[in-house]
Amino acid sequence: MSAFQDLHVPGKPLLLPNVWDVAGARMLAGAGFAAVGTTSLGVAASEGLPDGEGAAVDATVRLVERLAPVGLLVTADIEGGSVEAAVAAAEAGAVGVNVEDGFGDPSVHARLVGDIKRAVPELFVNARTDTHWLRAGDVGEAVRRIRMYRDAGADGVFVPGVKAPHDIERVVAAVDVPVNVLALPGGPTAQQLGELGIARISLGSLLFRAALEAVVSTAQAVQRNLPLREDLPSYQDVNG
Template structure:
């Protein structure tokens, strides 16, 4: 975990793109990223499954094992997760996990964090709280939860949906561990988040959703006689073995 933890720096945050399969992960490694995460929405949607309901644990573990050959540090999104799932992805080669509370009882999530750290102490546990995710934000509850999770052994805390600088600064000030923010186009810049003390910036499902939009855009361009971008990866590059960087 030490090398991965060291990437969470004040003033130079870790920008962590999120992959959903081997091809997307390889593309990100080729683009120069030394660490990547997985996106639970991407893994779920690609398999025709719902996100957030724990339906992709087996698929996520298979993906973690498939990515083990890549020269990259891997953090795995386990949704709510379990001790067994965290241990399994660590055995597969992951250096970190993302565990979300889904606004369940604080005590339950804190207990899970303690159990994972006891079972797999070298694994970087990023404890997510959904106090701002697809709901009106609650800063007081956010601070209560991130403090509890940090006190329970979390190596970092993650609050997706944070947008206001004052709220972000308050979360950063509340804990000694790195704060992770979900990048929202038009609302964030890496520079501004770094200035606020954020030490990790995730793309979440953004790249997956952008890929879906690009797929439809390309198909429409072919159908309608419009220009198709010319800087696409070649067939040979995509067809290379999984360990190709």
């Protein structure tokens, strides 16, 4: 875990792209990224499955296994998670897991965090709280939850959706473990997040959604007789 943990530096955050296939991971490795996460939405949608219901956890573990030859450090999004899923991800080659509380009972989630750390001590457990994800956000509740998860043994905490600088500062000040946030449209830049003390910036489903937009807009460009981009990766780049 230490090599991955060492990448989490408050003030100089790890920028963690999230992938759903081997090709994207290879391209990111070629661009100099040392670590990636999986995206539960990207993996689930690619399999024709819903996100957030645990339906794609097996597919995520299979993806982690396929990513091993790429040579990247990989952390797996196992959604709500379980000890069994965390162990399977570690056995597949993951150096970390992301487990989300779904805004459920934080004491239950804290127990899960502790159980995972006891079962796989070397795994970097990133404990996510959903106080701000698809919600207006309650920073006081976020702080209460991440402290519980830190006390249970979490190596890092994740508050996706938090955007206001003063809220981010409160979250960072609340715990002595690395804090992870999402890069968000209209939110602070990576540099600004570093200045706020963030140690990890995830891209979540952003790359997957951007890729879907590119699929449709490129097809429509041909349909509408518009010029096509000439700076895309070549066939040889991808196949090589």
